[in-house]
Amino acid sequence: MKTEAADSKTRKRSPLHQLVHVSGKNLLRSLWAFQGKHSKIPVSPFLFAEDFPQLATLEANWREIRRELDEVLKRPDDIPAFHDLSPDQSRISKGRQWTTFAFLMLGERIDYNRERCPHTAAVLDALPGLQNAWFSILAPGTKIPPHRGPTRALVRCHLALEVPKDRERCWIRVDDQRYSWTEGKAVLFDDTYEHEVHNDTPDRRVVLFLDFDRPMDAVGTAANQALLGLIKLSPYFKAPIKNIALWKKPIGERVDLDNLVG
Template identity: 55%
Template sequence: MSDQKKKPGDPLWRKTLMKWGKRFLRWSGRFQGRHSLISTTPVIANKEFSWVPQLENAYGDIREELDNLLKHPEDIPAFHQLSPDQKRISKGNNWKTFGFYVYGNRVDDNCNLCPKTAAVLDSLPGMRTAMFSILAPHYHIVPHKGPTRAVVRAHLGLKVPTDWEKVWIRVDDKILNWHEGKVMIFDDTYEHEVRNDTDETRAVLFIDIDRPMDTIGSLFNKIIIRLIQTSSYVKRPLKNMARWNKERRK
C-alpha cells in the first residue's frame, strides 16, 4: 500500500466523521428544541420537574454515603480514567467521579456501595446517567458542551465549600452557585465551565434525565439515546469502571 493511501482510522477520516457528527448534533439540537415540552433556556426552573423536592429531601442519606466514600479517595477514579473522551477537561486527579448509571446501564458494584443513593436514583423518572462528581480545590473545568439535548442535567449540591461564591458553574451567560441539599437544572448543550477557587472540595450528585418531549420528539430522542448507548462514548466507561472495580476488590 502506498504512503498516499488513507487507511481507516487515519486522522483525516476521524476529523471528517467528527465534522459531520457535530453538524448532525447541531441540527438535532434545534429539532429537539422545537419539540421540547420544557424551557430550552440555559438554566431550567426546578418547578418544571416534580421530582426535585424528593431528591432534595434525600440529601442527608446521599451525603452520608458520599462521606463514607471520601474516606478513601484513592478508590475513586478521575473522570478521564473511566472516559478518555473527557481528557481535555479532566486532568490529573482534580475531577473524580463515582458512577452509578451510564446512559441507563447500572453499575451494580457502585450502587451496592451506596444503596440509599441508588434507591433514590431508581425512583427518578427518565434518569439516564448519575454519578458523584468531586472537584478538587483550585481546579477549572474548561468550557465545553454536552452532546445532546435528549437529556437535561441536574446537580444536587452535596459538599459545598464554605466560601460558596468562589465555586461556580457558568452555563452560557448565567453564573450559578451550589448549595448543599439544593438542586440546579440546566441544559448542558450550552457552553459551560466550572471553577473552584477555594481550598475545599466541591461534590455534587450529577444526573442526566430525559428531556420531556412531545410525541415526535420522544421518538426521535429514543433513537438518539440508543445510538449513544451503542457507542464507545458509553461502552468504554462501562468497561473501564468494571476493570477499576475489579482491581479495587483485590
C-alpha cells in the same frame, strides 16, 4: 497509584475513534434546533424546578446521600478521574482534579458502586426519566474549561452535597449566567449551552450529577429514544462501561492501562 505517563495512555484514541467521535458530536449538535422545537420546556440556560417533580425526592434525601458519599470519599483510590472512564473527556479533565463515582450510565446500572451506596441507589431508582448519575468531585482549585454537551435529549441536574465555605468562589457559568451551589439544593440547566466550572477555594466541591430525559412531545420523545439508542452503540458509551471494570478490582489486580480503551 498511576503515573502521569500511564495516565496519558488512557487518553489515546485511534484516528478512526477520533473521526467517529467528531462526526458523532457534529451530528448530535445538528439536531439541537429540532429538539428545541419539540421540547415541552424552555430551551434556556437554567430551567425550572416545577418541570421536574423528581427534584423534591432528591432534596428530601440529600443528607442520607451525603452520608454515603462521606464513606465513598474515605477510599479515594477507588474513585476514577473522569477521563479514566471516558477518554473523550481528556480535554476538560486532567490528573486527579475531577473524579467520578458512577451509579448509572445511559440507563446502565453500575452495581458495584450501587451496592456501596444502597440508599442513594434506592433514591435514584425512584426518579423517572433518569439516564445518568454519579458523584462529581472537584478538588480545590479546579477549573473545568468552557465546553458544551452533545445533545438536548437530556437535561443536566446537580444536587449539591458538599460545597466550599466560600461558596461564591465556587460556581458554574452556563451561557452568560453564573450559579453557586447550596448544599441540599438541586439546580437544572441545559448543558448544550457553553458552560464552565471554577472552584477557586481550598475546599472540595461534590454534587450528585444527573441527566434526565428532556420532556418532549410525541415526535421528540420518539426521536430522542432512537438517538440515545444509537449513542449506546457508540465508543462514546462503550468505552466508559468497559473502563469502569478496572475500578472494581483492588489496585494490585487492575488491568493493564494500555487495554483500557476499546
